[in-house]
Amino acid sequence: MNRGDGEARFVVGCVRERDLIADAKMHVAAGDVRSWSRVVRLAMRHGVVAHVRSAIIDGEVPVPAPTIGALREAELSDIATALVLDAELARALEALRSKGIGALVLKGPVLARRLYRDPVLRPYRDIDICVREADLEAAAATLVGIGFREIAYEAEIARLPFAADEVGGGFHRLFVDASWRALLELHSDPLQLGLAPAAEDDRWTRATPVPDLGPGALTLGDEDQLLQLCVHAHKHGFDRLMWLKDLDLFVRARAAALDWRLVDDVAAREGVRASIWYALSLTATILGAPFPATAARMAPAPPIRFLYRRVWPVDRIAGLSAGMRRRAVQFHVAESWRGMVPTLVLMGRRRDRTRLLLASLGRRSTETQPASHGGRTG
Numbered sequence: 470m471n472r473g474d475g476e477a478r479f480v481v482g483c484v485r486e487r488d489l490i491a492d493a494k495m496h497v498a499a500g501d502v503r504s505w506s507r508v509v510r511l512a513m514r515h516g517v518v519a520h521v522r523s524a525i526i527d528g529e530v531p532v533p534a535p536t537i538g539a540l541r542e543a544e545l546s547d548i549a550t551a552l553v554l555d556a557e558l559a560r561a562l563e564a565l566r567s568k569g570i571g572a573l574v575l576k577g578p579v580l581a582r583r584l585y586r587d588p589v590l591r592p593y594r595d596i597d598i599c600v601r602e603a604d605l606e607a608a609a610a611t612l613v614g615i616g617f618r619e620i621a622y623e624a625e626i627a628r629l630p631f632a633a634d635e636v637g638g639g640f641h642r643l644f645v646d647a648s649w650r651a652l653l654e655l656h657s658d659p660l661q662l663g664l665a666p667a668a669e670d671d672r673w674t675r676a677t678p679v680p681d682l683g684p685g686a687l688t689l690g691d692e693d694q695l696l697q698l699c700v701h702a703h704k705h706g707f708d709r710l711m712w713l714k715d716l717d718l719f720v721r722a723r724a725a726a727l728d729w730r731l732v733d734d735v736a737a738r739e740g741v742r743a744s745i746w747y748a749l750s751l752t753a754t755i756l757g758a759p760f761p762a763t764a765a766r767m768a769p770a771p772p773i774r775f776l777y778r779r780v781w782p783v784d785r786i787a788g789l790s791a792g793m794r795r796r797a798v799q800f801h802v803a804e805s806w807r808g809m810v811p812t813l814v815l816m817g818r819r820r821d822r823t824r825l826l827l828a829s830l831g832r833r834s835t836e837t838q839p840a841s842h843g844g845r846t847g
Contacts, residue, residue, distance in 0.1 A: 475501030477789040480511045481755060483524035484714055486721075489757040492528040505536040509543065511789050516711030518543045519590045547592035554578070557651040558596050559683055564615045565600070566685045570608050573599040573676055575659055575697065576715075579688045582681045584718040591711070595652040601673065602639075602657040609642060609655060617644040617653060640799075659689065659697045660739060661704070663800030663812075664821055667738040691723050692731045699748035700741050704798045707751060707781055708791040716748060717758040729763040740817025742767040744798070747777050755787045776815060800825060 479498045482490050502508060512521040522540040525532055558578060565572045577593025585591045600608040613619065622643045640661050644653040658666045666672070675690030689697055698719060702712040736742045746767040753760035768774055785791050797811040800822055809829070813822045 474788050476507045483521040484517050485756050495528045495530050499530050505533050509539045513543050515709050516592050553650050554596050557646050562683050562686055564611050568611050570604045573687050574682055580715050597654045599656040599659045605657045612644050616647045619644050660700050668735050699745045702748050703744040706791050706794040707786045713752045716752040717756040720758045724761050743769045
């Protein structure tokens with residue numbers, strides 16, 4: 470992290486577990502802050518407003534009164550958003566259940582209830598639901614039937630011309646409620662790597678109930694939950710501190726009980742062993758989380774480790790200034806070959822990615838060839 474960036478260091482310090490940073494250090498960190506309005510903006514951008522406000526109050530850290538007011542206002546906004554989303558999630562789950570469609574709830578609503586001592590500490594800004602591929606169209610129709618409206622998602626639209634050739638896997642479809650206050654992402658693959666999932670049936674077998682979200686609500690089993698959290702953070706370039714905090718708490722709460730052989734097996738089949746290694750390594754470095762030995766053994770070969778640290782630099786991520794690197798993780802079949810090569814180099818399942826890249830280029834070549842005409846010319 471840039472040693473001059475006192476604001477980022479302060480925010481990260483607020484998000485670390487209390488036993489890892491003394492109140493005196495937080496007071497010292499506060500002394501390095503030059504712009505408290507930037508602290509508020511960083512906290513909002515990274516989804517950690519309640520963490521920052523709680524750390525300031527619990528540690529009696531001297532900050533300007535307007536900062537506390539701005540943080541409280543942002544926290545209330547997060548609470549209001551979660552209430553709206555929870556209501557729409559309940560409607561969606563009930564409608565899907567009435568049609569006999571199984572649904573996995575991903576990320577925010579589940580993590581807030583299962584990992585955090587207070588759900589306010591884990592805000593969320595949309596709803597993520599995963600259904601089986603075979604149920605995708607029926608699920609979409611069900612959502613429209615209760616008042617949701619589908620809106621365009623460019624990556625999915627660009628992929629559709631290739632879908633008939635079974636080139637790659639789907640991403641997600643977007644829906645908004647009638648008031649445009651709730652965004653719902655409908656998935657058929659929680660990893661969204663742009664490849665057909667390798668362990669989808671087993672993932673559904675391991676799904677667990679979430680009674681807090683209503684009858685029949687399900688979420689990923691713990692081993693699959695860890696993979697999804699790591700891959701999701703990686704896909705977005707680790708550009709939100711909240712996603713590392715999810716991993717921090719998950720490892721602390723669940724690592725000892727995980728079947729790490731299963732984690733390693735599924736990660737290898739899906740081609741994301743390096744994602745697990747790097748996401749958990751970053752979480753340990755930045756937030757002080759335990760770094761499981763099995764995760765350390767998932768590290769790729771030294772040249773790939775070097776590339777990971779260049780593409781996703783620890784200092785930039787810790788400095789809360791990471792950038793998106795989605796093309797380095799997801800396979801976008803509609804991309805140019807230059808856009809597809811980074812994922813081929815940096816991720817697993819290289820044979821599948823190579824096959825899909827060649828199929829995509831072959832299709833493009835066929836489509837750009839001029840039409841042939843029979844008969845003589847003269």
